[in-house]
Amino acid sequence: MKVNPNYLGRLFTEKELTEEERQMAEKLPAMRKEKGKLFCQRCNSLILEEWYLPISAYYCRECLLMKRVRSDQALYYFPQEDFPKQDVLKWRGQLTPFQEKVSEGLIRAVEKKEPTLVHAVTGAGKTEMIYQVVVKVIDDGGAVCLASPRIDVCLELYKRLQNDFACDIALLHGESEPIFELP
Numbered sequence: 001m002k003v004n005p006n007y008l009g010r011l012f013t014e015k016e017l018t019e020e021e022r023q024m025a026e027k028l029p030a031m032r033k034e035k036g037k038l039f040c041q042r043c044n045s046l047i048l049e050e051w052y053l054p055i056s057a058y059y060c061r062e063c064l065l066m067k068r069v070r071s072d073q074a075l076y077y078f079p080q081e082d083f084p085k086q087d088v089l090k091w092r093g094q095l096t097p098f099q100e101k102v103s104e105g106l107i108r109a110v111e112k113k114e115p116t117l118v119h120a121v122t123g124a125g126k127t128e129m130i131y132q133v134v135v136k137v138i139d140d141g142g143a144v145c146l147a148s149p150r151i152d153v154c155l156e157l158y159k160r161l162q163n164d165f166a167c168d169i170a171l172l173h174g175e176s177e178p179i180f181e182l183p
Contacts, residue, residue, distance in 0.1 A: 009080030009143075011042050013067050017076055025076035030069045031058065042069055082141030089135050091128070091164035099125050106133040127160060138167060151175060 001020055014022065031038050031047060038047040038058060045062035052058050057072040069075065095103060102118060109116040110133050120126050134144050146161075148154050151173045158171040 003078055007078040010078060012076045012078075013069065014074060014076070016067070022076050025078050028075045028077055029071075030073045030075050031060070031071040038071065040069060041075055042066070047071070080143070085139055085141065086167060088138050088165050088167040089131060090166050091131055093128060095125065095128060099129050103129045103132045106130060107136055110137065127157065131164065134165075 001024065003024055004021075007021075007025075011028075012021075012025070017025065028041055030041055032041055033039075039045065040047060040060035040063060043060060043063040043066075045060055047058045047060060051061055053070070055072075057070045059071070060069045063069060106116060106118070106129065118126050118129060130146075137144050146157055148157065154171060154173045158169065161169050
């Protein structure tokens with residue numbers, strides 16, 4: 001049996017998969033202990049003491065909407081396949097020296113897996129500053145997700161990214177139809 005391509009890169013509970021599918025997946029504990037604290041493997045939330053169940057297990061309240069995960073259960077993971085390497089950047093603009101410095105800092109942060117925030121006024125070139133780090137992630141076989149709490153920003157970014165990149169781009173927001181795989 002072949003793995004459903006819509007499963008790649010996703011975590012599932014036992015009840016969401018058939019026995020055959022569970023055998024093909026990587027089995028992970030639903031929760032992990034770090035420095036004496038318990039964390040959900042699905043959403044990475046800290047598990048609080050009051051989330052203890054009478055059946056001698058903890059559950060994660062933070063990701064409860066995605067089906068309950070308990071400390072005495074497992075999650076099943078299907079690793080994401082690498083995307084093909086390609087020359088994706090079509091944008092040929094020029095960054096200012098300051099923008100270039102920010103862009104290089106973003107690349108270093110991604111390489112070190114450090115969280116980073118770029119805070120700048122509208123029109124400062126934040127979108128263009130992320131282009132080189134997006135290219136690096138894609139060239140390394142990865143995928144990129146840009147998130148915004150506003151649909152209008154998602155729509156605007158989608159148009160710009162379609163013009164500036166030669167790879168498939170999916171647009172997802174609260175009012176869109178779900179897309180599980182890029183064409």
